[in-house]
Amino acid sequence: MNLSQFEAWLADIDHRIAGVEVTASNLNKRRNRVDLPADKLVLFLEAVKGEASFVHLSAISCVDWIDDGEFELVYHLWSYELNQLISAHIRVSRDPGEYQSIYDLYRPAGFFERDIHEMYGLYFHGAPDMEKFILTEWNGIPPMRKEFDSEEFVEQNFSWQEYNPEWLKELVAEGGGVVIPCEEQRFSRSVATDHGIDQQHSNWSGCDVSSKLCRIDSKYRGGD
Template identity: 65%
Template structure:
């Protein structure tokens, strides 16, 4: 991205209140905005700066701050640069606006985030389950969901001790560490 375009972009984005722009490298720009200013920002980026490709929407669960961070990565085929727009929304009730009317790829990412984090996107075309159709537990990517604890609570470990393994152990080989210690090795501290 040339200096000229970078300047032009900075001037353009200054129109939005409460915006913080950080240039991370020649092709990467990080923008932090208040949640209610994001649609205006994306509209500006798409309509006037050529950022027509929504590369991804990422969600990060900051459980200690009681917040979700949503990151919209948009790419410009003209200036060959990527703007990552960061917003924070409250963890409860976890509702935000869909950007589907600006970027059609948002439908997949919003559906995915809804499924994995339980955030509802108002106006998104499809909030049905896609990957976890058989799942009725809590949204699994939330930090408070401990997958290992869930497994211990709902499933039972199967004892696997076939004759060939017993023979191997009797000869002094095979599995030496008991299975429970192998599985929970990270709990020892």
């Protein structure tokens, strides 16, 4: 199959598999987007692999659209013959959150499906291995789901500590250790001139480190 045949093949695909819609196609940029109903995915993949030589499953990405109550699964397929990428988009319900594995068509799917199950809790029927891989110590809800708030988790499980060690107190007493607003930081050209540091930042001038930083900076900036 050459590129023009593929273009025709892609244009005709919705007649052969009902519901498949080519939503974006840019053959020059080698990116094609296809949207289809979830129950047609295996049919589509069989066609795209068998007829159009898309043998490489680059990735399966899962996107959590919590407001729609759906997971979007995106199957990125690459053809080594045509040098084209097809991203096939399907949506499955978040609840109960299950879909079928495509491991028998594409073996890399084994890793991606296992990963999605672990991170999103979406179960793939027929996958060879749905064991935990990364989060073996984790018993909470799958963390990549949007309802999992990692900041709240930190607040609940860890306590904040005052951090004011002696060395920092000494620094502050000397006039250092203060947060410098971004417009006054050392990479700002108006502040760190080749002649040193401006008078208004005299709290830096007593410190060896700052003059060193300034030297490096002026070296990087070249002749200006």
